[in-house]
Amino acid sequence: MVRTLIKVENLSKQYRLGVVGTGTMRDDFTRWWSGVRGKENPLLKLGEKNDRTIIGNSDYVWSLRDINFDVNQGDVLGIIGRNGAGKSTLLKILSRITAPSTGSVKIKGRVASLLEVGTGFHPELTGKENIYLNGAILGMKKSEITKKLDEIIEFSSVERYIDTPVKRYSSGMYVRLAFAVAAHLDPEILIIDEVLAVGDAEFQNKCLGKIKDISTEGKTVLFVSHNMGSVQNLCTRGILLNNGEVLFDGSAVDAVNAYVSNSISLNFSNFVEIKAEHKNSGVFQEIEVKSVELKENFPNNQYATNDELTVEITLYGNESINDFRVAFGIYTIQEEGVAAHFTDPKFSIKKGEEKKISLKIVNHQLAKGQYYFNFAIGKGNEVTGVKEFDIVMKTLFFEIAYTDKDHLKGIVMWDQQGWGKINFQNVESIEIQ
């Protein structure tokens, strides 16, 4: 039986832009007057899509507009979207911090929300006192905390400092203690907002593991993150928000793919003329990258595992520079770095000269998937200091799709989360007995 624990119906949230001042009093009056006459709030008819890049005409924007979805018991729901898409607003409404403008949310069960680690921690109080304080703020009873105290202290691994005021803690210890409390909340529904972006790698893994445990116990988790990897890893479902509207609702993997193809302009042409949108603003372009090209010219840049990849870079010298090197990095379209190469510093260019440099990856070993290139033209090393003349990002999208040179046999299955991004080509396997 599927139990629906959260039902979001026609949820909208309107915000007023600009400064709260005398204008608010007039609007308050409008709202009050229409209420007195039993009419609908006229200000709710105003408002525009929340796109921060466009200058709007109205003082009111819709941070969320007519959101509808259900969350069932046991779902681990990832909520993704660009900055300003409405993720945080949605979480704030679900955790009852602010009320929606219209619509409703129905919730069944105990909710704990972690929008921040260590909410309400008091610097002067000791670790143990803060466990009680934080636990109570998050909705635990005192007796519950006492019962779980030892477990919490053990999980946090700060036993030694437990009677020291938390203002003496390192930021890592602080986060550990705070998460330890949160991990022992034992709610039916857990709402988490990117709190995992803190702490060292070991602790992050511990947290992700704990969230996985919680979800396997049949608990329901709502998770907002910018880390596409952990969303794909942890979540069973994904919702993609864009400008306050649900753009996609489905499996986590599909939601991430929808997000990625929505945010990076995928351009699978094999020749890219470099424009300002590819540039890093922190460079002076003493040497300028004019264009990059994949010489193989396959349809949609689809390569086989045993193909060679040849990139030709066209450079223009705005100054004369000797002994520079060219570097490139390959990234997955989830924006995770896979591999890089730095050439020897053997290239030179004169002012006003145009030069082409060819880079050939002979045995790429990349696994099935979609990738793109970043380039950096620079000079120097760790001893002398590094200087980059030009940096070009997110160009030349390509895909590893086939196993044979004729591009007939597609790679059937390769889960990048499970199998990684490298598919070794040079492995000797021999029977020795």
Add this chain to the structure above:
Amino acid sequence: MKSINNWTHTIQPKTKWLHINLKEIWEYRDLIFIFVKRDIVSINKQTVLGPLWFFLAPLFTVFIYTFVFSGIAQISTDGIPAPLFYLAGITLWGYFQSCFMATTTTFTANASLFGKVYFPRLVSPISTVFSNLLKFLIQLGLFFCLWGYYFYKGEIHPNKALLLLPVLIFLLGGISLGLGIIISSLTTKYRDLTYFISFGITLLMYVTPVIYPLSSIKEKYQFAYHVLEYNPISPLIEAFRYGFMGKGTFSVFDLAYSFVFMVVVLFVGIILFNRTEKTFMDTV
């Protein structure tokens, strides 16, 4: 697919005016207790004198008041020894003022906490009143020491009205809570009030019989006397002095007025507070 419609709670734009969830506040009583503990413990952390500070402030104030108001200005203390008279006034007034001032900033001071986690917001001002109550009880201990001394010397004549002390404390706490949450609800959007309150509270002390007895202005200043009659704090301080020191204006009718005042401000306060807590994060 079957889903049973017993939702634990529903999040909606607005609830009814009188939708006050007192049961929920009761469920969060542990949090009230822990907030009180936090306030008390954190005040004394890293101080040498610790709780002694609760005594030092009123002692110095009494010393100055005795010198200025009784000594220089020769304001009557109704025949009560001046230090005791002032200590009674400032202990009670101090409780009212600290509760009121702390609760008026409920939303603005706790914005970062309220913005991250939900709990019934009323928990916050309620715990403020309790932690100030503890501070008040400690200061009341100081008052009892001085009071015992004068009682032993036979300079004061207490009577049965002193048994009303718990009632007086309750009324004082209730009025400060009610007024405080009204102001706190109004200041989330319009900050103008905070400026008014910060000096208004000092002025309000002078229209409360803290440094003078009500009887002393009855004949001379008719108008001021009527103003003071409408101040719901006046009967409380007067009744306290009457019970413990035998001098003062005591009337059950005045106390009843204070009680009604408390009920009204608490009622209005909770309604306003309830409406504000849902959306204050958008305006604070």
